[in-house]
Amino acid sequence: MTWTSLYYRAQRFLDYTFTYFVLTFVAILCLYPLWWMFITGLKTDETAFIGLGAIPPHPHWENFYIAWTKGHFGMYFFNSVFYTVVVVFFVVLFSSLAAYAFARLEFPYRRFFYTLLIASMMIPVPGAFIALYVLIDKLGLINTRLGYILPLINAGLPFGIFLLKTFFDKLPRDLEDAARIDGCSRLGIWWHVALPLARPALAVVIIFNTLNVWNEYLLAMLILQDKAKMPLMRGLMVFRGPHSADYALLMAATTITVIPVILVYILMQRHIIKGVTEGALTGI
């Protein structure tokens, strides 16, 4: 072994050690606050800030139970599940119907309507929530579940239509032609042929809308005042109150809201990361 090759080996070793060191440091920085949240949820209000990273000697698992029942997080949780399921269902239904029509069917002003729907994804309207509030008020839907669900369905449509249409455009038409020859109607083709083929794209739409609805706060704050109708994020802010809160219980509650997200993420991370990158990079 010559000195030069040894030199290169040493350089390579240092290089990789440094890389792993940096990456691991950042990874710990990402995970630590979540770990801290979890273990603080096992403490009491008095001991919430004692200790940095170890599970407390007497973990108060009952905190989760207290937050779930007395903190109403069980109720908020089921509200969130309800909103998420309903919104995602209708986003998938409406956007897949529309995307299929935009990709395959002929009707007047097709391009115009497509551009209109997609443009809303590109144009930022930060004040729109004022008008949305006014509209919901006018429709008499303030403090109703419907008034919260409808704007959220609309919010999910442009991305869903865009993603599904680009997916349908890439599909070969042969299968659909075969189905048509066999006497399948347009609706039948959409249901029996297009939707099953679009499963990967549908997964992306479902996951993204699930995360969006689960994490939504601003609309919930504007529209829902009744505790019994609030989703989790709104419930968290109500529970914290203006100043006083039991910190350990608060962290137990946030842990409850985070666990489903982390589970979904870990199960679906391939789809999620693919969706982010494809959704963004096809825009170039």
Add this chain to the structure above:
Amino acid sequence: MWIPGIGFKKQAILKVGRLAIFLPLPFVYREKVSMSSLWNFLFILPALLLFLVFGVYPFYKVFQLSLMEWEGLKGLPMTFVGFRNFWEIFTSDKMWWISMLHAGWITFLALTLQNGVALILALMCARDIRGGHVYRVIFYIPPVLSGIVIGLVWSLIYSYPDGVLNTILVKLGLESWTRPWLGDPKTALNAVAFVHMWKGFGWGFVILLAGLQNIPQQIYEAAKVDGANAWQRFIYITVPMMIPVFVLVAILTILGTMQIYDIIAATTNGGPTGHTEVPVTQILSWMGRRRFGYAAAEGVVFGIILLLSARVLFMVSRKLRQD
């Protein structure tokens, strides 16, 4: 416009048809609208209706409200005040522009620090190191969580005197650095900005990494054969190939960060004494003070500024690509 060779009646129909783009009657000018294309239209009808009611109407309504003075209650009158709301924003509303500056500062930090870190990490992971996938999964955890949860957790980490951050500082012998990070006017904005960047860098990382992996490896091989070192390869291959991705990340970072709200709501809610006010909290507070027209005008100004900045970045990128 007179089109020769067709009759007067058709001519008139076509003329109306061109205007019909503004009417809710999309079939006016087609000579024959088959039943089949009407059925096809039903496919987009639910999406279109929802979009017209909850997308187009609010868009129009914001512009209309911005010219009005209205307390936002159903029975009360709306008075037309012309551009007075806008005049007030540009002449006397200092707090609005301070809030823009705050959001602008967070955006600046996000563009440089957050995306810089994201790029460095992406470059590290793009070399096909072992376990790169695991890091990618971990870095994308903060972006999938809600701003509310992250804000609540970090507000406790920052708390004084015994929050995690201050405890660590004491252990390191830096007692003089300890402070209520979110309560001190000097540090509040940067503390919030840090939380925002902590949430956001994983998103930039994932997109940049995908962009890096899209660059064909042969180009690098060829440059290596020609004797280019790592730095030269970065400057002359990676950067030019990545410009579209950089611009995309920059635009999305600007749009996302300027509209920051959840994290602010869960940490400082604009305080201490307005040192973390951002445009969205300002708009909400004017709604709370029952000046809906003024809030809408702020929304319009904000939207136009965002659109312009995205536009400018886009033009700069096109110029860069031409050179």
